[in-house]
Structure formats: C-alpha cells, structure tokens
Amino acid sequence: MFVLSLLLIVINLDRFGIKGNPVEKLVMILTLVVLYFKNGIPKNILVLVSVILGITLISAIFTDHPQFSWKYYFNGLISFMVFLFLLVTRLNSKDVFFVMRFMCLLPFICLVVGVVYFAAGISSVYGVDFLGVVRLKGSIEAAYFGALAGNAVIASVFLLDRTGEKKYLLLAVVNLGFMLLSGSRMATAITVMNTFFLFFWGFNGRTSFKFYLTYFGVLILSPAIIYLSIGLFTRFGSDSMSGRDILWEYFEHISQLYHNFGVGLGHQYILIDERLKELTKTVAAHNEYLRLQLxxxxxxxxxxxxLIGLMLMVHILNVRKKINVNFLAYASSVFSFYIFCITDNAMSVTFIFMHxxxxGLASMDYKSPLATGVTESSVFRSISARGGN
Incomplete structure (x- = not known):
C-alpha cells in the first residue's frame, strides 16, 4: 500500500481530471493504520498527536468564518494526520531498507511516466517557470520532482552507508543531477544540508575517507554540477517570490480578521478567487506558519x-531506547522542517514532508537485513586499501 500511495502521486491523477490528492492521502492514511497495528505507536506520541488534532477541532468549533464547512475540515484533517503520523511511524529493519530502495528508484519511474505522457500528448517532461528557466519535472510539478529526487539522494546515501554497495553511490549522483535539473531551490539546499550530516556522521566508514571521496568526487564532477545547476543558479539569484508575496499579503489580511480561531483547517484553498489564482499561479500558501495562522x-x-517539536523529540528518545541514533542528522531534519515551512507547503505535499x-529513519542505526554486522562499508574499505590511513 505504501508503494501504491506513492505511485498514485507519480501517475498524477489530476492529468485525467480526477482530484488525486484526496485519493493519495486516503491510501497513505490506510497504509499508516496498517503500520500502526504492525509496529505500534507509543502512548506518549498518541497523546501528543491527539492534543494537536484536538486543537484543530477547537478551532473548527469556534470559528465564525461564513464559508466554514466540515467537509473541508475533514479533508484538511486527513492530510494533516498523514503528515503527523508519518513523521513518527516506526518500521523494522527490513521495511526501512525496502522503503529506501524504492525511493532510490522512484524518480526514474516518475521520468518514465512523464515520457509516456509526453508521447501521448498529455504533458511535457520539462516545464518553464516565470524566469524562463527550463525545469525537469517528469510526470508531476517541478517542485515536487525536485523534492522527490532529494528524497532519493537521502535514500541512496543511507544505503551506501549501510551496505557499501557502489551502485548506491551512482544512484546518489544521478538523483542529485535530477534534483539540480528540477531547479528546486529549497529542496536542494535542505537535501545538501541533511546529506552532509548523514554522510559524515554515519554509522559506517571513516570520516577521513568520506571527506576524500567527497572532495575528489566534487572535483571530478564539478563541470557537470555547474552545467546542471545553471537553471538553479538563475532561480537562486532572483529576488522574485513567484507571486507568493501577493498571496501572503492576502492571507495575512484574512488571518487578522479571524485572529483567534482562524477560518478552519483545510480552508485556505476556498479563499482564493480565480483572479488571484491566475495572478499567483497557485492556491497554496507556501508558508506553513501563515497557513496554520490563517x-x-x-x-x-x-x-x-x-507540540510538533515536542513530538519529534519524544519520538527520537523512544527510538534511542532500542537503537543508536545520529542525533546531529536527526536535529538537522527537525531544523530543516521548520526552515522549509517558511517558503513551502512542508506539511501538505507528500514528497516534501517525506523528506x-x-x-529521521536514516539517522537511526538500522542494520541491513542482508548484511548484518557490517562495521565499515566496502566502498570505504576499498578507498582505505588504496589510500592508506
């Protein structure tokens, strides 16, 4: 079911006139329910999640916005529950490695589907943004594809660290190329930061050899990296907010009118008229702080x-009782979440909050079910044999 939920996103039901998001989130929540009965969720986490969801219910009960609808509230609630429960979902070692291997390959599947859609005249594999930058997007939006490719980089680095198989180094490099071609600014910055802490403070391989591998890898690949990043550099160099500033001003105005209880969870989408949609090319806030405030x-x-921060802290302390944890990498993931919330839909878009x-999973010392007891990855041992201490 986990695979199905992600494949539904890649298939992009919206291309066929079907609202894909409710279907995707429903399958995902059913998947999380199955995992809950399989692996369980600690009571302290359930209490915190219940309090968070209870706060949204209080808002829904007491809001006086004339367009409030329980239908939109429950749609928003399902999406919010997927986000919350996914962050604290516990997996066994076998499931973790399955998820990571699947995530490594998902950008390729997305591109294949995109090529099929292009051949059928449904959509293009590339998109052109407001700056004229050509962005790789596969079968979905370029921003989502960038987040997906970033997730694949994280998964590849995890598998490289735990198994030492060199194919994962190649997958990490290729998926990095996909991410750069997508022109996704925040996804790239956050992925690079989190990869740094996962790779250099991983559980296998000596730090010195990882440094040499990174140094010479960047040196050798720098021409390709620069070439693939031209569009990304253009986007980083622009001070344009892609129309988000207009939307933020509008949402800020409405939030002041409903300061105490908001307009209701899941209602941001119905507040935007057609003129504003055309002007901003979006219906989402791209700022989770403002969105929840609204x-x-x-x-x-x-x-x-x-409470989300407290929930994540309690979660990692629960995990720490059973396995070792790379606290620097986990702290980096929590920090990046709060940063991502400033400019993106970090709690609404599956491929973003999956990051x-x-x-978080990669920061935990899961052992490969096929190669337990590995103390130093073979790719690093091979470097050690050639390069000395």
Missing part, C-alpha cells in the same frame, strides 16, 4: 508548531 488562529498555530521522515 486556518486555526494565531495562538493555536504556534501551540501546534511547539524529514526519511532523514
């Missing part, structure tokens, strides 16, 4: 963000 009220939104979950 939907559940100013004070309760900050309570939710504080924090994958980094």
């Amino acid at each position: 939907e559940i009220g100013y004070y309760m939104s900050w309570m939710v963000f504080a 924090f979950w994958l980094v």
